[in-house]
Structures are given as structure tokens and as C-alpha cells.
Amino acid sequence: MKSAVVVFPASNCDRDMIVALEKVTGQKPHIVWHQDSEIPDVDLIALPGGFSFGDYLRCGAMAARSPAMKEVIARADKGVNVFGVCNGFQVLTETGLLPGALMRNQSLKFVCKHVDLKVENTDTPYTNAYEQGQVINIPVAHHDGNYFADDDTLKELEDDGRVVFRYMDNPNGSRNDIAGIINRRKNILGMMPHPERLIEEAQGGTDGRGFFESMLNSLN
Amino acid sequence: MKARVHVTLKNGVLDPQGKAIQHALAALGFDGVDDVRQGKFIELDLAETDKVKAEAAVDEMCRKLLSNTVIENYDIEID
Amino acid sequence: MKARVHVTLKNGVLDPQGKAIQHALAALGFDGVDDVRQGKFIELDLAETDKVKAEAAVDEMCRKLLSNTVIENYDIEID
Amino acid sequence: MTWNNNVEITEELIKEHGLSDDEYQLCLKILGRTPTLTELGIFSVMWSEHCSYKSSKLHLKTLPTKAPWVIQGPGENAGVIDIGDGQAAIFKMESHNHPSYIEPYQGAATGVGGILRDVFTMGARPIANMNALRFGSPEHPKTRHLLSGVVEGIGGYGNCVGVPTVGGETNFHPSYDGNILVNAMTVGLADANKIFLSAAAGVGNPVVYVGSKTGRDGIHGATMASAEFTEDSEEKRPTVQVGDPFTEKLLIEACLELMATDAIVAIQDMGAAGLTSSSVEMASGGGVGFELNLDNVPQREEHMTPYEMMLSESQERMLMVLKPGHEAEAEAIFRKWDLDFAVIGKITDTGNLTLTFQGETVADIPAGPLADNSPEYDRPWVKKDPAATVSADDIAAPNDLGEALLKMVGSPNLCSRSWIWEQYDHQVMADTIQKPGGDAAVVRVHDTDKALAISTDCTPRYCFADPYEGGKQAVAETWRNITAVGGTPLAITNCLNFGNPERPDIMGQFVGCIEGLRDACSALDYPVVSGNVSLYNETNGTGIHPTPAIGGVGLLKDSSKMATMAPKADGEVLVLVGE
Numbered sequence: 001m002k003s004a005v006v007v008f009p010a011s012n013c014d015r016d017m018i019v020a021l022e023k024v025t026g027q028k029p030h031i032v033w034h035q036d037s038e039i040p041d042v043d044l045i046a047l048p049g050g051f052s053f054g055d056y057l058r059c060g061a062m063a064a065r066s067p068a069m070k071e072v073i074a075r076a077d078k079g080v081n082v083f084g085v086c087n088g089f090q091v092l093t094e095t096g097l098l099p100g101a102l103m104r105n106q107s108l109k110f111v112c113k114h115v116d117l118k119v120e121n122t123d124t125p126y127t128n129a130y131e132q133g134q135v136i137n138i139p140v141a142h143h144d145g146n147y148f149a150d151d152d153t154l155k156e157l158e159d160d161g162r163v164v165f166r167y168m169d170n171p172n173g174s175r176n177d178i179a180g181i182i183n184r185r186k187n188i189l190g191m192m193p194h195p196e197r198l199i200e201e202a203q204g205g206t207d208g209r210g211f212f213e214s215m216l217n218s219l220n
Numbered sequence: 221m222k223a224r225v226h227v228t229l230k231n232g233v234l235d236p237q238g239k240a241i242q243h244a245l246a247a248l249g250f251d252g253v254d255d256v257r258q259g260k261f262i263e264l265d266l267a268e269t270d271k272v273k274a275e276a277a278v279d280e281m282c283r284k285l286l287s288n289t290v291i292e293n294y295d296i297e298i299d
Numbered sequence: 300m301k302a303r304v305h306v307t308l309k310n311g312v313l314d315p316q317g318k319a320i321q322h323a324l325a326a327l328g329f330d331g332v333d334d335v336r337q338g339k340f341i342e343l344d345l346a347e348t349d350k351v352k353a354e355a356a357v358d359e360m361c362r363k364l365l366s367n368t369v370i371e372n373y374d375i376e377i378d
Numbered sequence: 379m380t381w382n383n384n385v386e387i388t389e390e391l392i393k394e395h396g397l398s399d400d401e402y403q404l405c406l407k408i409l410g411r412t413p414t415l416t417e418l419g420i421f422s423v424m425w426s427e428h429c430s431y432k433s434s435k436l437h438l439k440t441l442p443t444k445a446p447w448v449i450q451g452p453g454e455n456a457g458v459i460d461i462g463d464g465q466a467a468i469f470k471m472e473s474h475n476h477p478s479y480i481e482p483y484q485g486a487a488t489g490v491g492g493i494l495r496d497v498f499t500m501g502a503r504p505i506a507n508m509n510a511l512r513f514g515s516p517e518h519p520k521t522r523h524l525l526s527g528v529v530e531g532i533g534g535y536g537n538c539v540g541v542p543t544v545g546g547e548t549n550f551h552p553s554y555d556g557n558i559l560v561n562a563m564t565v566g567l568a569d570a571n572k573i574f575l576s577a578a579a580g581v582g583n584p585v586v587y588v589g590s591k592t593g594r595d596g597i598h599g600a601t602m603a604s605a606e607f608t609e610d611s612e613e614k615r616p617t618v619q620v621g622d623p624f625t626e627k628l629l630i631e632a633c634l635e636l637m638a639t640d641a642i643v644a645i646q647d648m649g650a651a652g653l654t655s656s657s658v659e660m661a662s663g664g665g666v667g668f669e670l671n672l673d674n675v676p677q678r679e680e681h682m683t684p685y686e687m688m689l690s691e692s693q694e695r696m697l698m699v700l701k702p703g704h705e706a707e708a709e710a711i712f713r714k715w716d717l718d719f720a721v722i723g724k725i726t727d728t729g730n731l732t733l734t735f736q737g738e739t740v741a742d743i744p745a746g747p748l749a750d751n752s753p754e755y756d757r758p759w760v761k762k763d764p765a766a767t768v769s770a771d772d773i774a775a776p777n778d779l780g781e782a783l784l785k786m787v788g789s790p791n792l793c794s795r796s797w798i799w800e801q802y803d804h805q806v807m808a809d810t811i812q813k814p815g816g817d818a819a820v821v822r823v824h825d826t827d828k829a830l831a832i833s834t835d836c837t838p839r840y841c842f843a844d845p846y847e848g849g850k851q852a853v854a855e856t857w858r859n860i861t862a863v864g865g866t867p868l869a870i871t872n873c874l875n876f877g878n879p880e881r882p883d884i885m886g887q888f889v890g891c892i893e894g895l896r897d898a899c900s901a902l903d904y905p906v907v908s909g910n911v912s913l914y915n916e917t918n919g920t921g922i923h924p925t926p927a928i929g930g931v932g933l934l935k936d937s938s939k940m941a942t943m944a945p946k947a948d949g950e951v952l953v954l955v956g957e
């Protein structure tokens with residue numbers, strides 16, 4: 001599987017994402033700098049976590065307007081898979097590729113811990129290795145993961161089965177306990193939890209591997 | 221010229237910061253605070269000297285970067 | 300009554316957010332933005348109906364919670 | 379702009395700069411004339427307790443600092459130890475106590491920023507942050523605000539730069555009501571043959587400034603950190619520095635990128651006393667002179683004077699000496715990361731720090747004597763007699779052991795700290811294999827089977843009861859915590875927090891603790907490779923408990939052998955070992 005990871009100034013989970021992609025898919029991803037307006041021909045583009053541009057103004061706002069993101073949007077429109085984790089999810093909502101917005105956690109505090117997620121939809125390129133309704137345990141680490149969308153958008157997301165994961169015990173105040181969503185075409189997924197941090201036993205579990213395995217499956 | 225931009229959350233968008241401030245004020249003994257909303261206040265120094273042009277430019281900045289129109293409104297004053 | 304509070308960084312205090320916004324605007328092709336400062340804008344709904352009392356209360360809220368007077372100034376409007 | 383560098387140096391001005399009569403006489407002797415205002419400012423920060431260690435040097439010298447695995451002991455920005463396979467661990471702990479009391483969020487945040495710079499300056503990628511925190515009584519009206527601000531500040535900075543905060547310790551005691559302690563530690567990794575030092579060399583080589591612009595931040599911060607608090611320092615509200623972790627993250631990446639080339643001769647972060655201490659230490663360390671043109675210093679504010687530029691504590695700045703001809707290569711890297719880059723001077727053979735501004739020489743001081751002839755005091759001290767031993771038999775057993783247990787578990791000093799560490803990203807970099815909550819944090823050496831075990835410890839009430847035994851105990855506790863996770867303890871850093879050293883009883887605590895550290899480190903073959911001293915932690919004559927915080931680092935050659943606290947299966951046997 002050919003992949004690319006976009007790196008913004010102060011991305012900080014870029015290495016973790018690169019390592020996870022390489023370990024699980026066997027192929028080293030390309031690295032794309034935010035100022036690059038060209039992205040190699042790949043099957044998947046990953047937007048890593050971190051604090052792009054310091055999370056200043058709004059999380060993901062400045063990264064969303066970078067030259068690399070223009071190209072990501074064009075690729076996404078062509079159907080290339082785009083996967084955003086944490087800050088990457090925030091960037092995806094800021095570009096409008098995914099609906100809604102990620103607001104400050106209800107507690108106003110940064111939260112880093114393991115949470116249980118229920119896999120609500122396994123019919124996606126990112127979740128086909130899991131079982132419908134499976135509960136997986138994945139770390140979150142964010143200050144702004146409180147998902148907001150207006151009632152109509154929420155209804156649409158729910159009716160179309162586009163809420164891919166839900167928190168079992170909501171850590172941030174997200175509406176409908178939403179942890180991750182996908183677009184209508186099912187090629188763009190955004191989620192707050194960090195599967196790339198949980199791919200080997202030493203890290204405390206392997207529940208995150210399924211994401212990368214799913215991506216491999218969906219290409220075959 | 222100077223531009224002053226207020227970016228505020230749209231009606232109906234939950235405001236965790238405002239809520240937290242309201243709670244904290246109550247905890248400090250300030251009664252009778254019925255609602256609190258927190259927004260951003262951005263001041264820009266512009267080289268532009270024409271007010272109409274400045275306003276148009278700042279409006280574009282607001283749409284392109286300074287606000288997220290999914291959840292926020294903005295308001296511009298130029299002087 | 301409504302109170303509108305602006306909380307801004309004191310002169311000379313580094314404003315990393317403002318600096319980053321200025322950079323981002325330049326990268327988006329907005330020239331001639333000489334400086335950007337970001338502050339907070341807080342709107343309060345108060346049960347109080349006396350303007351003088353409201354102002355005094357909000358002033359105390361600013362000192363105790365809404366602003367960090369070590370690095371920030373605040374400004375209150377009541378109406 | 380009128381600015382007078384040649385003001386009359388009155389007794390009052392000297393006093394305002396915290397210099398004693400003897401110190402001022404020494405300054406006259408070094409210069410051979412009356413100082414200019416800029417020079418007076420430079421002497422004052424260089425000879426502050428914070429920068430010169432004038433009260434503590436004599437005693438610190440007695441600590442064991444050598445072992446075959448020590449690559450760099452105290453004296454540089456951080457200590458360096460060999461961890462095999464051509465790799466080195468670089469670490470240090472530092473205090474940011476006074477600023478954190480005045481503005482907890484920014485004070486703690488900039489403390490983390492400062493210690494990170496100490497470590498990446500030497501060529502290391504930071505891989506773990508730790509912190510040791512002491513607050514006043516939980517009932518004190520300020521404690522809540524200070525605790526939440528400090529924790530948010532540590533998280534706000536560390537989370538953004540993407541270095542996991544993997545552990546620490548937190549105590550509450552009324553002796554910290556007016557003087558909280560915020561000690562931050564960073565551990566980094568580097569190739570053992572690519573360690574960068576601060577000693578400048580090469581007459582004519584360019585001196586380069588990188589990072590953020592200089593503003594009027596925290597002018598006199600270093601002297602503030604060396605003065606006792608009085609009630610009205612709370613009112614004075616000195617300008618505190620605001621941290622910019624975004625810029626720091628860019629600075630880390632840019633410096634590491636430049637370090638991978640062959641362009642750098644020497645590098646030093648601008649910590650307390652910013653441009654002054656960095657340039658003086660680099661020049662004196664290399665036995666050379668520095669000629670700086672202050673007009674070229676990137677400035678954030680208008681009309682800054684040389685005095686202000688030299689004393690500013692603006693954050694996220696570094697000073698480097700480059701090999702000639704490498705300026706363009708270096709500049710390209712810093713521009714790519716959107717950071718300021720300016721050649722501000724060159725190395726000379728005069729041995730002097732020479733500063734020019736608007737065509738005029740505003741300071742010209744022999745750098746060696748300024749750095750090395752700083753005052754050194756043998757402050758009078760009285761030995762503290764150990765508190766009487768309390769025999770367990772003299773204390774009545776609790777009526778209800780269950781109730782006693784619940785009470786202990788729920789007490790502020792023993793309860794779970796998850797509220798704190800859940801606000802820190804303790805997993806970023808995906809190598810944290812023992813998270814906060816265990817005896818020591820364990821972080822894998824990326825892409826290897828090795829791991830580092832890290833623990834910060836001190837029990838101030840022991841140090842108060844018996845400084846010597848308390849000092850020993852703090853060292854031993856880190857040793858035990860590292861051993862308990864399966865690590866081999868290798869070396870320590872420390873942050874020695876005490877009250878006013880001009881009081882013989884406080885100085886006695888200091889001397890006692892140092893003796894304890896020394897004996898424990900010697901017995902365990904566990905050298906001190908870096909450290910920091912914070913004195914004058916005192917308000918209105920009430921000092922803190924003596925708090926020599928120790929940060930220990932150990933190695934697990936095979937991280938799969940790591941031990942954790944949790945029982946693994948039913949029917950396991952519990953064994954008690956030791957006395």
C-alpha cells in the first residue's frame with residue numbers, strides 16, 4: 001500500500017503515524033511538507049496528530065489552508081483515501097471535507113487516557129478488520145475533541161451510518177458521543193483517538209492495528 | 221488603519237468556555253450571571269489607507285481564515 | 300443588562316497567536332498586515348439592572364477571574 | 379531616542395542591581411574603571427545567585443560526578459551519559475519557582491521550555507519530560523489556582539512540542555504556601571559522538587542568533603529569582619515571560635536539522651539572563667572574545683536599549699557559533715522553519731565581550747573574569763541536629779485499620795495523581811512503555827530493545843527532620859524506583875530548592891542535604907551529572923522545607939524484561955524483601 005503523511009509545522013504525531021504505517025503495511029510512507037503542492041501517487045493520505053501551527057486561532061485552521069491541503073482536497077475529490085487523526089481530524093473539519101467542528105473539551109482540560117470505543121460501522125476502508133459493535137480500547141490525547149454539528153447534520157450522520165466510532169464513556173463532551181466520522185463517499189475518515197499509538201504489545205495493546213490492516217484489506 | 225474583528229459563536233453552538241466561566245463565577249459567589257459567551261477579539265494593523273478597501277480585505281480574511289463559518293459569526297470595525 | 304468585556308494582552312507581552320495569524324495571513328497572500336493581536340471577547344448577561352452596580356460587579360469579575368492582570372488588560376462596556 | 383549608557387553609577391543603582399559593596403569593588407577591579415549602565419546590568423545578572431551559584435558552588439564541588447559511563451558531568455547545559463551502542467542520554471532538571479508563583483500557567487510553561495532547550499542545545503532529541511511540584515496546604519486559598527495553572531502550563535507547553543510528560547511527583551505542605559516549587563526535567567537522546575558543547579572557538583567565526591525576536595520580557599528575571607519574596611513583590615507584578623511552544627517545536631526541529639550537518643562550532647540556549655549569560659559563557663568557555671553588534675539583534679519592540687537587549691529573558695532563542703562559510707546553509711534551515719536568523723557578531727581574540735550599538739561601544743568586559751571570578755561565598759552555617767527518632771511503639775495503633783487505610787489513600791499527599799497526568803500527553807512519540815502511575819516512568823529508546831527508566835523523588839519532611847538522612851533518602855528513592863521497574867540506575871540530576879542561604883540554619887540544611895547526596899551517590903556509584911540550585915524560596919522570613927529534588931535515570935538493556943506494579947495472575951505470591 002502506497003501512502004503519504006502530511007507534516008505541518010508542529011505536527012507531532014507524524015513519526016508515530018509513519019512508524020505505524022510502515023510496521024503494519026510493510027511500506028514506508030512518503031512524507032509531504034505543508035508547503036509542497038504536489039503529492040506522489042498514493043492509495044492513502046494520512047493527516048497526523050499534533051499542534052499544527054501551535055493550535056493557534058483554531059485547531060487545524062492554518063494547516064487547512066496550506067498548499068499541501070489544496071492537493072489533499074483535490075485527491076479526496078478523486079476518491080483517494082484520506083485519514084485524519086486528532087489534529088488531522090480538526091484539519092479535515094476546517095477544510096470542510098468532513099462536517100462539523102471540534103470544540104474545546106467540556107472540562108476545558110487536555111485529556112490523555114485510554115478510552116473504550118464502539119465500532120459502529122465496519123463497512124469502511126478503515127474498519128473492515130473490526131467486528132460490528134466491537135469495543136476497542138484506544139488512547140485519546142487532546143484539548144479540543146468535543147465534536148459539534150448542528151441537529152440536521154447530526155441526523156444525517158446518524159441516518160447514513162457515518163458515525164464510525166462512539167465513546168463508551170465520553171471524555172470531552174462530543175455530541176452523540178462521537179469519536180470518529182466518515183464522509184458520504186466513505187473515503188475520508190476523521191477521528192480523535194490515536195490508533196497509531198497502539199500497534200504493539202509493548203505500547204499496552206494492539207487495538208489500533210485494525211485500522212491499518214483494514215486499509216490493506218480494502219486495497220485487495 | 222486599524223481593524224477590530226469580533227468572532228463569536230453562532231446561536232445554538234454550545235460554548236464550553238462560556239459555560240465554564242459562568243460556573244466559575246457562580247463558585248466565586250457572583251450571583252445573577254445568567255449567561256456567558258466567549259469569543260475572540262482580533263486587532264489588525266493594516267497598511268491600507270482606504271476604508272472601503274480595508275473593510276473588503278478584512279472581510280475576506282475573516283471568511284478565509286479568521287472565522288470558521290460553520291460555528292462562528294464575525295463582525296468588523298475599521299478606524 | 301449585558302456586559303461586553305475585552306481582554307487584551309498588555310503592550311510588550313509576546314502574543315504568539317497574533318504572530319502566527321499574521322504569518323498565516325501573509326502565506327494566504329494578504330499583504331500589508333503589519334501587526335495582529337488576539338484577545339478575548341466575553342459577553343455576560345446579568346440579572347442586575349443598575350448600570351453602576353453592574354459595572355462594579357463586572358470589574359471585580361475581571362480582576363478575579365476573567366483577566367490575568369499580570370499580562371492582560373481588560374475593558375468593560377455595559378448596556 | 380535618548381538613552382544614556384553613561385549614567386552616574388550611584389550607590390542606590392548598585393543596590394538596585396543586587397550587587398554588594400564587595401562585589402561592586404570586584405567589578406571595578408575587573409574593568410579597571412567605572413562600569414557603564416549596560417555593564418552594570420551584565421555584572422548584576424551574571425553574579426546573581428541564579429547564574430553564579432555563589433552560595434552553593436563551594437559545596438556542590440564535593441559531589442561525585444564521575445563514572446566510566448559519564449560523558450559530560452556538570453558545567454554544560456546538561457549532563458550526558460553513555461547508554462551503549464554509540465548512544466547517549468542527556469538530561470537535566472531546573473526550577474521555575476518564582477515565575478510560577480507569580481503567573482502559574484506561563485511560569486510553568488516557560489520552565490518546561492527552558493529545560494527542553496538545555497537538552498536539545500546539546501544535540502539531543504528530547505524524549506521525556508518529568509516534573510517535581512510542591513504546593514502549599516490544600517486549604518490555602520491560593521493552592522487550587524496555583525496547582526491548576528501550573529499543571530495546565532506544563533501540559534500546554536509539553537503537549538504542544540510533542541514531548542511526552544511521563545511522570546513526576548507532587549506534594550502539599552504549608553511551608554510552600556508562599557513559595558511553590560516547580561522543577562522540570564527533560565531527558566533526551568543523541569549519538570554519543572555528536573554532542574554539542576558551548577565553548578566557542580575560531581577567531582573570526584560568525585556568532586548567530588536564531589529563534590524568536592527579543593522583547594522586554596522578564597528583564598531582571600534572573601535577579602528576581604535570586605531575591606526573597608516580600609508581600610509587595612506580588613503587587614509589583616514583574617513582567618513575566620509568555621511561552622510560545624509552537625516556536626520552540628520549530629526551534630527543536632531546525633536545530634536538530636542543522637546539527638545533522640557540519641556547520642556548528644558551539645551552541646548555547648539563551649536561558650536566564652538571555653543574551654548575556656549565553657555569550658559570556660560561550661566566550662569564557664572557549665577563552666575567546668565576542669564582538670556583538672546589537673543593532674542586528676532581532677527585536678520585537680521598538681526602541682530597545684542595549685541594557686534591555688542584554689537582560690531580556692525572551693524565550694525560544696539560541697546563540698550559535700558557525701564554521702565560516704556555513705551561514706547560508708544554516709539560514710536556509712531556519713527560514714524553512716519560519717524562524718529568525720541573524721549574524722550578530724564574530725569571535726575575537728581579545729577575550730572581551732564587546733558590545734556595539736548605533737556605532738558606539740556600550741560595553742567591553744573581560745569575559746573570563748566576569749564568568750569565573752564571580753564571587754564565591756562560604757556562608758556560615760549551623761548543623762541541624764536530627765529530630766528525635768520516633769519509635770513505632772510509642773504510637774497507638776489505629777482502632778480501625780480499614781478506616782486508617784482509607785484516610786491515607788484519600789489524603790492529598792498519597793491520593794492518585796491521575797488528575798494531573800491525564801492533562802499531560804504522556805504517550806506522544808509512542809515509546810512510553812510505563813506510564814505515570816508506576817514506580818518509575820519507562821521510555822523506549824526508539825527502534826531498539828533498550829529503554830530508559832526515569833524517576834523524580836524527594837521527601838522534604840525527612841530533609842527537614844534530618845537534612846543528611848533526607849538527602850541520602852532522596853537519592854536512594856530514585857534508585858529504588860528505577861530498580862523496581864527493572865532498570866540499572868546510572869546517574870542523577872538534581873534541583874536543590876532551599877530558603878535564604880544568608881541564614882545559617884538554612885545554609886545548614888543545604889550543607890546537610892549535600893552531604894547526604896554525596897554519600898548516597900558515592901555508595902551507589904550513581905554520579906551527579908547536572909543540576910540546578912534555587913535559593914531564597916522564602917516569604918517574610920518563612921522558608922520552605924529543604925527540598926533537594928532528585929531526578930534519576932537508569933537503563934533497561936532489554937525492555938521486554940520491564941517490571942510493573944500490577945499483579946499478573948491469580949495465586950501469585952507476595953514477597954517482602956529488605957529490612
Ligand SMILES: Nc1ncnc2c1ncn2[C@@H]1O[C@H](COP(=O)(O)OP(=O)(O)O)[C@@H](O)[C@H]1O
Binds near residue numbers: 545792814817835
Ligand atoms: N506532577 C506530576 N506529573 C506527572 N506525574 C506525576 C506527577 N506527580 C505524580 N505523578 C505520578 O504519579 C505517580 C505517583 O506519584 P507519587 O505519589 O510521587 O509516587 P511515589 O511516592 O510512588 O514515588 C507516579 O507514577 C508519578 O510519576
